[in-house]
Amino acid sequence: MIMQPQADDRTQTLLKVLVGSHAHGLASEESDRDYRRVYVIPTEKMFQLGYKYPATKWTKGDGDETAWEVGNFLLLGTQGHPLILETLLAPIITADAWGEQLRMLLPALWSPHKAFEAFTNYADNQRTKFLNKKDGRPAKYAAAYIRVLYNLCELLESGSFHIRIADTPAGERLFRIKNGQYRLGEVMDWGEELTAQAGRLIAVCRDESDLPRINHFLATIRRAFLPP
Structure with missing residues (x-):
C-alpha cells in the first residue's frame, strides 16, 4: 500500500x-x-x-x-x-x-513610515551588536548598521534599493569598514548622518x-x- x-x-x-x-x-x-x-x-x-x-x-x-x-x-x-x-x-x-x-x-x-521604523530598529540592533563586539566580529555589524540605513535612504528616495551595495557610492567605504579598517566615531557619525537623511526623505516621500x-x-x- x-x-x-x-x-x-x-x-x-x-x-x-x-x-x-x-x-x-x-x-x-x-x-x-x-x-x-x-x-x-x-x-x-x-x-x-x-x-x-x-x-x-x-x-x-x-x-x-x-x-x-x-x-x-x-x-x-x-x-x-x-x-x-x-x-x-x-x-x-x-x-x-x-x-x-x-x-x-x-x-x-511597503509604506514610508513603517519602513522607516523597521529599518531604523534593525539598524539600532546592528549598532548594539557592533558596540558590544558580538561574536568578536564588530566590523560585520558595523557594516550592516550602515548598509541598512543607506538602503533605507535609497528606498525612501527611489522606491527601491541596491542589494549589491559595493556598486554604490558607499561601496568602497563600506568594504573598508567590513574589513575592520574604521574608527568608532566614523561609523557612529555616518550612521547618524544617514538616519537624519532618512528623516528628511520621509517628509517628502509619497509612496504608499x-x-x-x-x-x-x-x-x-x-x-x-x-x-x-
Missing part, C-alpha cells in the same frame, strides 16, 4: 535568493553563503483542526537559509521588514511563476502600500493551491 504524503510534506518553493555579503559584494574568503526562501503550504491544511501558522524557519546546510510561508512573508513585508523587502530584490537562485509575481509586489508592499493588491495576490495563490 502506497502512503500519500501528509500536508506538512507538500510545500512548494516560490522563490529562493542569495543574500548576505556575497549578494552585497562585500564577501571575503571566509564569508558563508546565506539564502532566503519563500514557500506556500497547501491551502487545505489551513482548514484542519489545530492548524498553526508556520513560523520563520532557519536551517543550516551548505549555507544558512531563512524561510517564510508566503502569507507570513507578505504580512512582515507590509510592516516594512528590511529582510523581507531585500528578499524581493536579491539575486535569484530559483523562482517559479508565483515567485516572479511575488517580486513584482515590492511597490505595493497597496493592501488590496497584496490581498488579491494572496487570495489568488490560496485558491490555486486548494485541490478541486
Whole structure:
C-alpha cells in the first residue's frame, strides 16, 4: 500500500535568493553563503483542526537559509521588514511563476513610515551588536548598521534599493569598514548622518502600500493551491 504524503510534506518553493555579503559584494574568503526562501503550504491544511501558522524557519546546510510561508512573508513585508523587502530584490537562485509575481509586489508592499521604523530598529540592533563586539566580529555589524540605513535612504528616495551595495557610492567605504579598517566615531557619525537623511526623505516621500493588491495576490495563490 502506497502512503500519500501528509500536508506538512507538500510545500512548494516560490522563490529562493542569495543574500548576505556575497549578494552585497562585500564577501571575503571566509564569508558563508546565506539564502532566503519563500514557500506556500497547501491551502487545505489551513482548514484542519489545530492548524498553526508556520513560523520563520532557519536551517543550516551548505549555507544558512531563512524561510517564510508566503502569507507570513507578505504580512512582515507590509510592516516594512528590511529582510523581507531585500528578499524581493536579491539575486535569484530559483523562482517559479508565483515567485516572479511575488517580486513584482515590492511597490505595493511597503509604506514610508513603517519602513522607516523597521529599518531604523534593525539598524539600532546592528549598532548594539557592533558596540558590544558580538561574536568578536564588530566590523560585520558595523557594516550592516550602515548598509541598512543607506538602503533605507535609497528606498525612501527611489522606491527601491541596491542589494549589491559595493556598486554604490558607499561601496568602497563600506568594504573598508567590513574589513575592520574604521574608527568608532566614523561609523557612529555616518550612521547618524544617514538616519537624519532618512528623516528628511520621509517628509517628502509619497509612496504608499497597496493592501488590496497584496490581498488579491494572496487570495489568488490560496485558491490555486486548494485541490478541486
